[in-house]
Amino acid sequence: MEWGYAVGLVPAALAVGVGAGLTIARLRRPAPGETEGVGSPEGRAAIEPDDDRPAGKHGLRGLGRKSLDSLRVGVVVLDADDYPVLVNPAARAMGLLRSGGAPGTIAAHPILRTLAGQVRRTGVRREVELDLPRGRAGGAQAPLGLHLRAVALNATHVAVEAADVTEAHRLARVRRDFVANVSHELKTPIGALQLLAEALLDATQLPDSAPEAQSEDLLAARRFAERIHHESARMGRLVSELLELTRLQGAEPLPNPEPVSLDWVIAEVLDRTRTTSSAKNIEVTYSGPKGLMAYGSDSQFATAVTNLVENAIAYSGPDTKVELTVRQNDDWIEIDVADQGIGISPQDVDRIFERFYRADQARSRATGGTGLGLAIVKHIATNHGGRVDVTSALGDGSTFTLRLPARPPESPSPSPTAIEIESGVTGR
Known part of the structure; x- marks a missing residue:
């Protein structure tokens, strides 16, 4: 440009x-x-x-x-x-x-x-x-x-x-508005598709006295209904995350920074990820001092840490552990999310925070990921003046570190639309 x-x-x-x-x-x-x-x-x-x-x-x-x-x-x-x-x-x-x-x-x-x-x-x-x-x-x-x-x-x-960079900002606003409008329009038919898939699943329940030929037809119909339900749920998550990413990129003004209890954030994250971790028998542990405070949006902090934990669960094998560690370092709160998963290759480390980028396409399809979770984490960290880093090696797990402000801002931001771009983000 x-x-x-x-x-x-x-x-x-x-x-x-x-x-x-x-x-x-x-x-x-x-x-x-x-x-x-x-x-x-x-x-x-x-x-x-x-x-x-x-x-x-x-x-x-x-x-x-x-x-x-x-x-x-x-x-x-x-x-x-x-x-x-x-x-x-x-x-x-x-x-x-x-x-x-x-x-x-x-x-x-x-x-x-x-x-x-x-x-x-x-x-x-x-x-x-x-x-x-x-x-x-x-x-x-x-x-x-x-x-x-x-x-x-x-x-x-x-x-x-x-x-x-006026023209670049104008094009970015047009793109964000388009994504937001399309996503809003998609929510209604996707919701209807999910309801119809659930109704089809109920209608294809196999009766105990069904003839063998009829049973095969019902089994096939049920497999298709389950697939429709799974893909419609995945599309629903994609639309929701697109809307969230659009908001974080400036479609809506950033909320005023407020004190956020890290105890509440961690409790919320553990509750949101309990089902997915239990399904793979993955233990999510927490260590760190109590009573720490960060400054920003409580809902966005919870979303960022939840995305990191869910990402760790998705790329870890059964019967492993995901460790959450919180500490305060000068004026910053640092949250580590360490897993015992497959790790990340060096050529992928610098790109995993890009939208829709998948280091392993086959595994991403299997886990049902949208490719937007880490991009959302990056924008939440950047919008709060923080950063997100990762250290990883293939076959040896990964550790993501989310850095958030532990002090209120010294003065109001220069402009309500100002976006800090020197975030120091390094990729997974």
Whole structure:
């Protein structure tokens, strides 16, 4: 995609442009009364030479500035006080600048200041993808989709790259709406199909006094009815999980984070998986301290852990064990789900969180899986600012680790549609 190509150009351009600017020039704020700064109509950054050294026979300073100005990706450099000391035209066109508190002054968008503050506190780059409203409130103009990446240039200055992903967001919304609408329409006929299959099963009960020829016909009809019932139930689960995944991908706003008791989550998971584990004589055990709390949605946490446990049961043999372990690590709650199953090959590890991906197609058909369970886990973890990891080896079982926040968020998220994409997810 075009924006992805543009993002790929940014590190090289920053190396030439920002690096040259910080080495050869001293970034400064405009002096009082000075208007020819970063927010002027000419769009020039307020740059003052650090000394009398020439920029070089190739005009490195000018080359760096031209490189930044030619990018379709926006670049904003913020100083220790979050003042924009360097802005290219693309960033200005995206509306990443605001009027300052005093007349004739400018300020960076609050989201940029938030990202810069996080980078300075943690020393780790931050990436988010979000929608920003355009025009006046209530206008019909579609929001501007942005991929923001904030990196530290030195102890004080932070560079924020912004790529326009509006078209990608629009297509994603169209796809989600289509999936949601189709899934809603499918629920009614699938429900009717399940009821008819159950009625057919009742009607094909084999009477004790039935002739042998009639018994064979009834047995065949019953086998078909059982298959219809099984496949309709599987389709019903697929539709339900498609709807759940659509909601998690942004079709509905995320609920406000609330304290969630991990004791309740574990009890709910054990109750939901009791039937499937008993059918294979698999023991599901739990170990960990009592009274731990996570912050987010209780129903989504229970769904994520249930999916991990059901996945472990599905890919484990009879008479084995699935171990649930919960622990707190600094500001995070970590939930391990370890099984004694078939394990995962190295070539499949990076793909198992993709929608509909099956490492073993034959086994997936046998277990009745939809291929969406782990994708749902990934999106639940990502939407809460957490992550999901896996360690596995063929024939030696797998361990999934779900990481969830153990502290309330420091401040409201920048935008109700913001989606953290740097989740650190590694695949099964």
